[in-house]
Amino acid sequence: DSGVTQTPKHLITATGQRVTLRCSPRSGDLSVYWYQQSLDQGLQFLIQYYNGEERAKGNILERFSAQQFPDLHSELNLSSLELGDSALYFCASSKDSGYMDTQYFGPGTRLTVL
Amino acid sequence: GQQVMQIPQYQHVQEGEDFTTYCNSSTTLSNIQWYKQRPGGHPVFLIQLVKSGEVKKQKRLTFQFGEAKKNSSLHITATQTTDVGTYFCAGRVRDYKLSFGAGTTVTVRA
Numbered sequence: 001d002s003g004v005t006q007t008p009k010h011l012i013t014a015t016g017q018r019v020t021l022r023c024s025p026r027s028g029d030l031s032v033y034w035y036q037q038s039l040d041q042g043l044q045f046l047i048q049y050y051n052g053e054e055r056a057k058g059n060i061l062e063r064f065s066a067q068q069f070p071d072l073h074s075e076l077n078l079s080s081l082e083l084g085d086s087a088l089y090f091c092a093s094s095k096d097s098g099y100m101d102t103q104y105f106g107p108g109t110r111l112t113v114l
Numbered sequence: 115g116q117q118v119m120q121i122p123q124y125q126h127v128q129e130g131e132d133f134t135t136y137c138n139s140s141t142t143l144s145n146i147q148w149y150k151q152r153p154g155g156h157p158v159f160l161i162q163l164v165k166s167g168e169v170k171k172q173k174r175l176t177f178q179f180g181e182a183k184k185n186s187s188l189h190i191t192a193t194q195t196t197d198v199g200t201y202f203c204a205g206r207v208r209d210y211k212l213s214f215g216a217g218t219t220v221t222v223r224a
Contacts, residue, residue: 002156035214042120042216043157043202056211090156100164102147103212105156 003027004093004106012112018079021109025072025093031055032074033103034066037088049074050096081113118205120215127193128223135218137186137203145206146179146186151217152199160201195222 003026013019025032034046036059045058049068060066063081068074078085088108094101119138127133137146145164149157161170163179163186170177174197176189186203200219204212 002158033212043204043214045211045214048211058211092157100145100162102159102162104159105149107156 002104006106010110017081021076023074023091029093031094033092034076035090086113118213118215125220132191134189139184139205142183143205147204149202150199
């Protein structure tokens with residue numbers, strides 16, 4: 001158990017819909033990262049927040065957005081969902097945001113878009 | 115942009131044999147990390163390499179960072195069924211993003 005929690009574990013929805021994925025980082029961690037993992041794909045970095053502020057952006061679509069709240073939990077919002085958005089979405093957290101930081105991954109949310 | 119390439123994509127190993135997975139970057143890395151993801155699980159941090167030419171061992175796993183800090187390898191000796199999973203390398207230049215390789219998925223024949 002990494003100490004990072006993600007809800008829900010599974011999500012099934014239809015094309016065009018909007019969903020919100022939630023992540024609670026490990027106690028004391030200030031950074032939260034979001035990744036997308038499609039079937040047979042590696043981990044695609046989406047976005048990072050540090051202490052409430054956006055710190056780095058990766059291959060995140062305009063239909064996706066995220067935020068980190070004062071209690072440091074984070075939410076990833078996915079809208080106008082398409083079939084290709086079906087994937088595992090991982091949240092990871094780290095203590096700071098420096099380049100030496102190691103990341104602790106949550107169990108993931110499996111999103112299925114029908 | 116920075117890309118981290120990892121080979122091979124799949125590795126089928128006889129139990130007891132050794133194998134190596136390789137990671138190559140187009141740019142010099144400040145550090146490289148290795149993660150393991152068991153089937154149905156989430157990536158778990160294994161190790162971080164920072165110095166040029168650094169070699170670190172964890173039991174049967176040997177991690178190496180190249181002299182030019184553009185490549186890395188993971189060598190597993192005497193493979194066991196517990197080694198099954200996908201091994202990812204993740205390289206970082208001097209920013210906040212980790213760039214993950216596509217992973218090497220390891221299966222073991224008993």
